[in-house]
Amino acid sequence: MAIDSIRKINSFLKEDTKAAPLAVFRIFFGLIMCISMIRFWYHGWIEKLYLVPKFHFHYAGFDFIKIPGQFTYLLFILCGLTALFVSIGFKYRGSIVLFFLSFTYIELMDKTTYLNHYYFISILGFILIWLPAHCYFSVDAARNEKLKAQFIPRWNIDVLKLMLAIVYVYAGLAKLNYDWLFRAMPLTIWLPSKFDIPLLGSIMHEKWLHYFFSWGGALYDLFIVFLLLWRRTRIFAFMMVLFFHILTRVLFPIGMFPYIMIVGSLIFFEAGFHEKLLSYLSKPFRFSTAFFDNGKTYVKTRIDNFGKKILIVFMVFQLLFPLRNLLYPGSVFWTERGYRFSWRVMLMEKTGYANFKIVNGKTGNRFYVQNDDFLSSFQEKQMSTQPDFILEYGQYLGNHFKSQGHEHVEVYVESYASLNGRSNQVYIDPKVDLMTVNYTQLCNAHITPLND
Numbered sequence: 259m260a261i262d263s264i265r266k267i268n269s270f271l272k273e274d275t276k277a278a279p280l281a282v283f284r285i286f287f288g289l290i291m292c293i294s295m296i297r298f299w300y301h302g303w304i305e306k307l308y309l310v311p312k313f314h315f316h317y318a319g320f321d322f323i324k325i326p327g328q329f330t331y332l333l334f335i336l337c338g339l340t341a342l343f344v345s346i347g348f349k350y351r352g353s354i355v356l357f358f359l360s361f362t363y364i365e366l367m368d369k370t371t372y373l374n375h376y377y378f379i380s381i382l383g384f385i386l387i388w389l390p391a392h393c394y395f396s397v398d399a400a401r402n403e404k405l406k407a408q409f410i411p412r413w414n415i416d417v418l419k420l421m422l423a424i425v426y427v428y429a430g431l432a433k434l435n436y437d438w439l440f441r442a443m444p445l446t447i448w449l450p451s452k453f454d455i456p457l458l459g460s461i462m463h464e465k466w467l468h469y470f471f472s473w474g475g476a477l478y479d480l481f482i483v484f485l486l487l488w489r490r491t492r493i494f495a496f497m498m499v500l501f502f503h504i505l506t507r508v509l510f511p512i513g514m515f516p517y518i519m520i521v522g523s524l525i526f527f528e529a530g531f532h533e534k535l536l537s538y539l540s541k542p543f544r545f546s547t548a549f550f551d552n553g554k555t556y557v558k559t560r561i562d563n564f565g566k567k568i569l570i571v572f573m574v575f576q577l578l579f580p581l582r583n584l585l586y587p588g589s590v591f592w593t594e595r596g597y598r599f600s601w602r603v604m605l606m607e608k609t610g611y612a613n614f615k616i617v618n619g620k621t622g623n624r625f626y627v628q629n630d631d632f633l634s635s636f637q638e639k640q641m642s643t644q645p646d647f648i649l650e651y652g653q654y655l656g657n658h659f660k661s662q663g664h665e666h667v668e669v670y671v672e673s674y675a676s677l678n679g680r681s682n683q684v685y686i687d688p689k690v691d692l693m694t695v696n697y698t699q700l701c702n703a704h705i706t707p708l709n710d
Contacts, residue, residue: 273412274555276529277394278536280414281347284391285539286521287382288345291357294514295338304330307371311634313654315369315647318697323366336360344386347396351387351561358383369647370640374603375515378425384572385421388565389414393556395536395547407556417569418525421576423483428580428601430479437591437606438476442468443678444607452509478502486526499523510604586701591677592708593701594644610642610675610685614652616659619666627655643675645686649700652692669693683709
C-alpha cells in the first residue's frame with residue numbers, strides 16, 4: 259500500500275500541463291503588487307506608518323528588522339520595480355527573490371500593520387521563487403530559446419491551488435464559532451455604519467442581513483475551492499468569487515486583498531482559458547502567443563529539483579501552523595495566542611484601553627505615561643487590545659525611563675478590553691510588573707479569563 263502511494267505521488271509529480279495558467283498568475287500577481295506599492299506611496303502611508311512614529315512593534319525573533327529612515331522609500335521602489343519585472347517576466351528569478359525579500363522586510367518592519375493578506379503575499383512570493391513562471395509568455399522566454407517551454411510539471415499549478423485552498427478553508431473553519439454564527443458578530447457592529455452604500459445601505463441595520471452575511475461567508479469560505487475545482491460549477495463559483503470579493507471591498511477597507519483573491523482564483527480554470535486570455539493581452543503589443551507555443555517541456559534545473567523538496571516541507575508547514583492555537587488554553591480571540599498567520603479574517607471587533615504606570619519599586623513614587631508621547635493613534639489602538647503589544651510597549655517604557663535616570667523601575671498597566679460587543683473587563687492583571695514577565699507567562703497567568 260505504501261509503495262503504491264509513493265508510486266502515485268511520483269507519477270503525479272511527473273505529469274505535465276500547459277504553462278499558460280502559471281504565466282497568467284505571474285502577470286496579474288506582479289501587476290497588482292506594483293500598483294499596491296504605488297498606492298501605498300501615493301496615500302502617504304510610508305511616512306505615516308513608518309517614518310513618523312518614534313517606536314515600532316516587532317515580531318518575535320525579528321527585533322533586528324529596523325526602519326531604514328528615508329531609505330524606506332528606496333525599499334518601496336525596489337519592491338514595486340521588481341514586482342513589475344516579475345509581471346513581465348524580466349530577469350525573473352532575481353526579481354522574484356528581491357520582491358519576496360523587500361516585501362517581507364516591509365511587512366516585518368512594524369507589527370502594527372499586520373494583515374492576513376500581507377502574509378499571503380509573502381507566501382505567494384516565496385512559492386513563486388521555486389516555480390518556472392517565466393518559461394512562457396515572458397521577456398526571459400522571448401530572449402532565451404532554451405528557457406522557452408509550453409509545458410511544465412502539473413504540480414507547479416497545483417501548489418498554488420493548494421495554497422488558495424488553505425486560505426479559504428481555514429478562514430471558513432475559523433468562522434465556525436459562537437460569536438460569528440449565533441451572534442452575527444462582529445458584522446452586527448460593523449454593517450449598520452454602512453448605511454450610505456448604494457442599494458444595500460437601507461437594510462444594513464437589519465439583523466437578518468447580519469446573519470445572512472455571517473452564515474453565507476462561512477459557507478463560501480468552506481466550499482468555494484471545491485466548486486472551483488469541479489468543472490461543472492466553476493463558472494458559477496467564479497461569479498461567486500467576484501460577488502463576494504467586490505462586496506467585501508465595497509463594505510470594508512481591506513486594500514488589494516479582494517483583487518488578489520479574484521485573479522488568484524483564475525488558476526482553477528483550464529489552460530485553454532488562460533491561452534485565450536494571454537492572446538487578448540498580447541494584442542496591444544502586436545505579437546502572437548504562438549511565438550511561445552513550441553511544444554517543448556520545461557527542462558528542470560537543480561534549483562527546480564531543490565525547490566520541489568522545499569515546497570513540500572513548506573506546504574506541510576502551512577497546513578499545520580494555523581492549528582497551533584489548539585495548543586494554548588483560553589479563547590484565541592481573547593489571548594490572541596495563535597491568532598496571527600492562521601487566516602482568521604475579520605472575525606472580531608476588539609476595543610480597549612491601556613494606561614501605563616511607572617513605579618519606583620523602593621520609594622513607591624509613581625507617574626502615568628501619556629501614550630501619545632510615544633505612539634501614533636493607530637499604534638495605540640492596536641496596542642490596547644493585544645497582549646504581546648502591551649508587554650513589548652510596557653518593557654520599552656521601562657527601559658526608556660531607566661535610560662532617563664529613573665531607578666528601580668517597575669511598569670504596571672491598567673487595561674480594559676471588550677470583545678465583540680461584550681462589556682469592558684480588566685484585561686491584564688494590574689498587579690503584575692511587566693518588566694518581570696515574558697509573553698508566555700503573561701498569557702498563562704496574567705490575562706484575565708474572558709467573562710462570557
